[in-house]
Amino acid sequence: MTDAAALPGQPRGGVRTGSATPRAVNVLAPNPSAMTLDGTNTWIVAEPDSDLAVVVDPGPLDDGHLRAVVATAERAGKRVALTLLTHGHPDHAEGAGRFAELTGTRVRALDPALRLGGEGLAAGDVITVGGLELRVVPTPGHTADSLCFHLPADRAVLTGDTILGRGTTVVAHPDGRLGDYLDSLRRLRSLAVDDGVRTVLPGHGPVLEDAQGAVEFYLAHRAHRLAQVETAVEDGYVTPAEVVAHVYADVDRSLWPAAELSVRAQLDYLREHGLI
Known part of the structure; x- marks a missing residue:
């Protein structure tokens, strides 16, 4: 889920398609929407001198996109040797079976x-393929199965939906939990x-060049929204739908169903900590 806020280090314009770091190339899936922004970023990661x-994240079940990957x-002289998933949402993982057949x-x-x-x-886990090293970082919260992949050689991290290139992400209650998500951001x-x-x-969304700034923005944004939800409950807004209409009035209504998932996660968190 996104809002209108700009993240630190966010480039102007659209998604950077093509080479993002010396080892990472993005192929953008043709599935733009309010929830997926410009579409899903499928990442090809390899050592420059390896084949x-x-x-x-192969992305959605779109044969044209999978073949384009x-x-x-x-074209870069590479053979795909392994497929990894950051999490199981269909816009990231639905095409994985077909992609496995192709590769x-x-x-x-x-x-x-x-x-x-x-x-x-x-x-x-440390994944090594053709001299490439990727380190598995558990980052539950958006979903219970969310992972990130640390690419030390490029001082980069592939974040799936844990951090987006534009706006903020949804905590997909009940699978996603806010306490887990905050811990993942701190990680x-x-x-x-x-x-x-x-x-x-x-x-x-686009590549972000200020990782620490992006994480700090996310933590501050979550703290702000949590305080707003707590205040809304104190003011008599009881149901998740009521809280969404009050707290997320600045967000496009098409995103309110996703906002309600985050609100439910926030309400659970506040109850667990005895704050409401």
Whole structure:
């Protein structure tokens, strides 16, 4: 879900399609919407001198897009050797089975239901393909199965829907939980502060060049919205729909159903902490 706020380090204009870092290339899926922004970013990640590549989030079940990902890799002299998923939402993962058929690759994910080839992903895993190193970072909150992938060589992190390139994301209640999401944002802040991550390669929207600024913006935004929800309840707005209409009046009404998911997650968080 997005709002009108601008993130630190956000480029002007549309999504950067093509090379984003020395090792990461974006192929934009043709599925733009209010929820997906310009579309899903499918990432091809590889060492510059290697002929093997990893694809993160093949995207929707759109044969033209999936074939375009393969063709983009091939034009760069790369063969797709592995497919990874940041989480199971259809705009990121629905095309994974077909993509596996096209490339002959395994699909690795946190959720066993999304895996093809038997091998999953877990916190602390280090994935190496053709000299490339990706580190698995657990970031539940948007969904329970959300992961990010740290690309140390480029000081970058692939964030799926945990951080977007424009606006903010939804906490997809009941699967997503706000407490988990705040912990995940703090984990990403540590990557920026302690591990030197500078670049966010998001699942939607443009690349962000100020990772720490983006995380700080998200944390401040969540704190602000949480305080607004708490105040709304104190003022007599009881149901999630009532809270949305009051607190998210600045957000396009087409996004209110998604906002209600976040509000439900916020209400749960406030109850769990004895604040309402």
